[in-house]
Every structure is written in structure tokens, then in C-alpha cells.
Amino acid sequence: MVEAKTIQSSLMQTYNRFPITVAKGKGSYVWDTDGCRFLDFTAGIATCNLGHVPQAVKEAVSSQLEELWHCSNLYHIDAQEKLAALLTEYSCLDQVFFCNSGAEANEAAIKLVRLFSTERSNIVTFRQSFHGRTMATLSATGQGKIQTGFAPLLKGFTYFPYNDRVSLARLKVEQPAAVMLELVQGEGGVIPAEQDWIDELVQICTDLQILLVIDEVQTGMGRTGSLFAYQQYGLEPDIITLAKGLGSGFPIGAMLAKKRIAQAFQPGSHGSTFGGNPLAATAGLATVTELVHSPVIQNGAEKSMLLITYLKQLKQEFPQIKTIRGRGLLIGMEVADVPAGEIVQAAIQEKLLILTAGPSVIRLLPPLTITEDDILLFIKKFRSVLTHVFS
Ligand SMILES: Cc1ncc(COP(=O)(O)O)c(C=O)c1O
Structure with a gap:
């Protein structure tokens, strides 16, 4: 047996890891290698939306494991075709390209925008x-800290202020090929897009034939209370991108587009060895089937209201909580006086896993299957974390 220490020291140090080795998961809980149980309000960062090891996905993947693991995209893959049909049935998009991650889904979207828009290439993010x-x-990401040291960046991106109606006038001058955005900025601090701003943005895009690309990598798959966040904004995107919750933890991403745009991709335009392979597509198919045919998204929306009610009570007790915001079970809490990271560290002592979203925001991402009892346990643990941190 190789010891965990040896394994860790051989890894590139791209993550600040917490001192826990997660060995097992079920529903809203994970266990470490010592058998210690943690309440997981991270869901693998919005990935295990059905909870850890959901039965339907486990059964589907287990039976696929007996049949075929991989097959090149030069051949038809039944689960991939069925998953594409399901995603297009439950969205306003017509065709799907499968890949392995959120970044790859956005790469595919950027390539499709460029191929489709022969006269313009700039993308506003x-x-x-x-x-x-x-x-x-x-390069598309509007955060210097993500870009530092990697110059030269890819050309063709302009960064606009989010939720800012005044600057939208500049869109008319720029006339980009596309606008790409998250409807709740997840990593950027859990910031929901304001409806008025979105309405104006969409109107300009429609008038000037600017493609609307919605990055649903974090907001998609039921996370915000509907299958896709765009469905709550009364808009029809030209392209959306998915990953995270699409495979319940099995790596799969997807880029969906309207047919007239998708047709710009011809054989040879784009590809991926593993994208939508039989195992990944089976995990995706079982996940989306569960999302659309069971009451899990409804449960997530209801439990969001319950959780927010309790969080508001905590806000009364702890004035250091400044705001509570988000949609569905993508919830952010702005905190003052101590860095959000310190609260996350303290939560580990309480056997509670939570996240940050920037230096002063706590991010909560429980699974959509969360129960009332789990929420009550969370509040009990979180109250004791805040008492400890703020005393
Ligand atoms: C909105 C959004 N887009 C894209 C990504 C990148 O996804 P991945 O890490 O799967 O490449 C993330 C990851 O957090 C995300 O939140």
C-alpha cells in the first residue's frame, strides 16, 4: 500500500487541499478514511446534485460496465443519442456536442461562435x-487572478461590468459576435443576474443578432430550482454549456445550440476522444432521467426556501452576515470581520463541508435531495461554527 502522504507529495500543487481524504459518500454525507462522517454542503462543487452515489445512476453505470466502456465517436453510441434527445426535449436547444468538462464545453461554444459568425469574432463576457x-x-474569464502569468491570452474577449445597465449601450457600438454569461456568477461570489438587466441585454442581442451563450456549468441540472437557470429568466439562449451535475460525478460536459448555429460544425470541425463515451453518456442519461422524471428539482426548490428562512434567522443572530443571496440551492452569504476561508476551516472541526466564493462569501451547495433533517443539522453545526469564529 502506498501511503496517502507519498501520493500527495507527487501531485502538482494546484489546489489548497483540506486535510481530509474522502473515501466514501452517500446522499448528503461523506466519510473520511478514519470513518468520520461529514455533512456535505458542497456536493463536489455543484456536481453531485442527486447526492452521493445515487441509486439509479449507480445501477445504470454498473450494468454499462459489463457491456462496453469506451467506443470512438466514429461510431454511434446509443446512450449518447438518447441523452442528446432528452436534453433537447427539455431545453430550447436542438443539437448537442459532448465533451468531458465545463471548460471544454465553453471551448466548444467559443469555437462554434467563431465558426458561425464569419464577419465578427469578438465575445463579450x-x-x-x-x-x-x-x-x-x-481568456474569457473576467478575473485577473485566474489570468495572471498566462499571457499572451487569446484575443477577442471584452469584459463588461455585470448587472450594469448603463454599460449595455457600449454593446451596440461593439457589436460582438456573442455575449457569454452565467445567470448566477458562481465562483465570482454567487451573484444572480438582475431581471431588468437581462431583459435589456437580451433585447440588444436580438436586435443586433448577437449570439447569447449561457454558461450553465454551475447553474444547470436543477441547481437553481429549474433544470436550467435560463428557464427562470424568460429568455431563449442560442447556446448553453453544461458539465458538473450532468453526470452525477462521472466526467461529462455538453454544449447545446440552436440548429441553425450548430450546423456550422461539420465533420472535422471539433471532436473529443472521450466526449460522451458509453460510460459517461450512461451516467448522464440516468442523471437527466432522474432530474426530469422525479420530484428532485422541486425538492431542491422547496428546501432552498427552508434553508434561506433558517439562514435569515442566523443573520439576525450574527450581524457579521451581511447578505444572503442566490437561486435555488446555489446560495451565497457575504460575511464581514473574518475571511470566509476561516469559516470554512472552522466548519471542518464541526464535520461540515462548505465552500467560499471569493474572499468574503460563503457558498452553500447541498444536493437537491437534501432533507429537512439535514438542513436542521446544518443550521446546528453552522451556528456553532459562527459562534466559535465570531466570539
Ligand atoms: C460557470 C462555470 N463555467 C465553467 C467552469 C469550468 O468547469 P470545469 O472545472 O469542469 O472545467 C466552472 C467550474 O467551476 C464554472 O463554475
Whole structure:
């Protein structure tokens, strides 16, 4: 047996890891290698939306493991076709390209925009956005800290202020090929887009034939209370990107587009060895089937209201909590006086996993399957974390 220490020292230090080795998960809980149980309000950062090891996905993947693991995209893959059909049935998009991650889904979207828009190539994105870590997607990301040291960045991105109606006038001057945005900026601090701003943005895009690309990597798959966040804003995107919750933890990403745009991709335009392979597509198919045919998204929306009610009570007790915001079970809490990271560290002592979103925001991402009892336990643990940190 190789010891965990040896394994860790051989890894590139791209993450500030917490001192826990997670060995097992079920529903809203994970266990470490010592058998210690943690209440997990991170869901693998909005990935295990059905909870850890959901039965339906486990059964589907287990039976696929007996049949076929991988097959090139040069052949038809039944689960991939079925998953694409389901995603297009439950969205306003017509065709799907499968890949392995959120960054790759956004890469595919950027390539499709460029191929489709022969006369324009610029893409407007927003400050504090996050679109991934590949060269194109970090160039699209409106955060200097993600880009530092990686120059030269890919050309063709302009960053506008988020939720700012005044600057939208500049869109008419710029006339970009596309606008790409998250409807709740996740990594950037859990900032929901304001409806008025979105309405104006969409109107300009429609008038000037600017493509609307919605990055649903974090907001998608039921996370915000509907299958996709765009469905709550009364808009029809031209392109959306998915990953995270699409495979319940099995790596899969997708880029969906309207047919007239998708047709710009011809054989040879784009590809991926693993994208939507039989195992990944099976995990995706079982996940989306569960999301659309069970009451899990409804449960998430209801439990969001309950959780926010309790969080508001905590806000009364702890004035250091400045704001509570978000949509569905993508919830952010702005805190003062201590860095959010310190609260996350203290939560580990209480056997509670939570996240930050920037230096002063606590981010909560429980699974959509969360129960009332789990929420009550969370509040009990979180209250004791805040008492400890703020005393
Ligand atoms: C909105 C958004 N887009 C893209 C990404 C990148 O996804 P991945 O880490 O799967 O490449 C993330 C990851 O956090 C995200 O939140």
C-alpha cells in the first residue's frame, strides 16, 4: 500500500487541499478514511446534485460496465443519442456536442461562435465571471487572478461590468459576435443576474443578432430550482454549456445550440476522444432521467426556501452576515470581520463541508435531495461554527 502522504507529495500543487481524504459518500454525507462522517454542503462543487452515489445512476453505470466502456465517436453510441434527445426535449436547444468538462464545453461554444459568425469574432463576457482554466476559457474569464502569468491570452474577449445597465449601450457600438454569461456568477461570489438587466441585454442581442451563450456549468441540472437557470429568466439562449451535475460525478460536459448555429460544425470541425463515451453518456442519461422524471428539482426548490428562512434567522443572530443571496440551492452569504476561508476551516472541526466564493462569501451547495433533517443539522453545526469564529 502506498501511503496517502507519498501520493500527495507527487501531485502538482494546484489546489489548497483540506486535510481530509474522502473515501466514501452517500446522499448528503461523506466519510473520511478514519470513518468520520461529514455533512456535505458542497456536493463536489455543484456536481453531485442527486447526492452521493445515487441509486439509479449507480445501477445504470454498473450494468454499462459489463457491456462496453469506451467506443470512438466514429461510431454511434446509443446512450449518447438518447441523452442528446432528452436534453433537447427539455431545453430550447436542438443539437448537442459532448465533451468531458465545463471548460471544454465553453471551448466548444467559443469555437462554434467563431465558426458561425464569419464577419465578427469578438465575445463579450463579464467581470467576476468564471468560464474555465484552458487558455480560451481563462481568456474569457473576467478575473485577473485566474489570468495572471498566462499571457499572451487569446484575443477577442471584452469584459463588461455585470448587472450594469448603463454599460449595455457600449454593446451596440461593439457589436460582438456573442455575449457569454452565467445567470448566477458562481465562483465570482454567487451573484444572480438582475431581471431588468437581462431583459435589456437580451433585447440588444436580438436586435443586433448577437449570439447569447449561457454558461450553465454551475447553474444547470436543477441547481437553481429549474433544470436550467435560463428557464427562470424568460429568455431563449442560442447556446448553453453544461458539465458538473450532468453526470452525477462521472466526467461529462455538453454544449447545446440552436440548429441553425450548430450546423456550422461539420465533420472535422471539433471532436473529443472521450466526449460522451458509453460510460459517461450512461451516467448522464440516468442523471437527466432522474432530474426530469422525479420530484428532485422541486425538492431542491422547496428546501432552498427552508434553508434561506433558517439562514435569515442566523443573520439576525450574527450581524457579521451581511447578505444572503442566490437561486435555488446555489446560495451565497457575504460575511464581514473574518475571511470566509476561516469559516470554512472552522466548519471542518464541526464535520461540515462548505465552500467560499471569493474572499468574503460563503457558498452553500447541498444536493437537491437534501432533507429537512439535514438542513436542521446544518443550521446546528453552522451556528456553532459562527459562534466559535465570531466570539
Ligand atoms: C460557470 C462555470 N463555467 C465553467 C467552469 C469550468 O468547469 P470545469 O472545472 O469542469 O472545467 C466552472 C467550474 O467551476 C464554472 O463554475
